[in-house]
Amino acid sequence: MTAYALGNLHPKPVLDEEVFTYMERIQSTLDPYGGRFLVHGAPTREVPEGTWPGALVIIAFPTYENARAWYTSTPYQALIPLRTRHMKGDVLLIDGVPEGYDPATTAAALRAATAG
Template identity: 75%
Template sequence: MPAYALANLTPPAELDDEVLTYMERIQATLDPFGGRFLVHGAPAREVREGSWDAALVIIGFPSLDHARDWYDSDAYRRLIPLRTRHMAGDVLLVDGVAPGYDPATTAAELRAARS
């Protein structure tokens, strides 16, 4: 099942050289784990509900194990401070859904569990 690394980042007003170095090097840390950027710091074009003032990053992986192994890899752990010294934010790893996922089936299971 696919998995994703999501980051909600607040970029600095001016990008520091360390942030640019982080950006230059991150793909090499993703490659061994099948990671690829799906969204990379794009501003929200249309906020339909709530508010959003951060940069969103979504990286896809073949599985949650791949995502964990990437995040915990020595190569990526060495890069993290280049970002965190200059950008506040949240990073999380989440499972995706299997092909053919149907939310109505999940709702039915949840209804049955309440009974």
């Protein structure tokens, strides 16, 4: 099942050379784990609900295990400080939903569980 690394990053107004180096090197850390960018900090076009005070990054992996192995890998761990010294943010690893996922089935299970 596809898994994702999500980042809500808050870059400083002026980016440092280290951030550019991070961006140049990250793909080589993703390749061994099948990671690929789906979204990479593109400007937010619209926020129809709430607020979004950051730059969104979404990276897809074939499995959660691949995502976790990438994040904890020595090459990626070495890159992290190049980013974190210049931008704050939140990063999470999360499973996607399986093929054919039906939210109504989830709602029925939750309804049954809360009915007692």
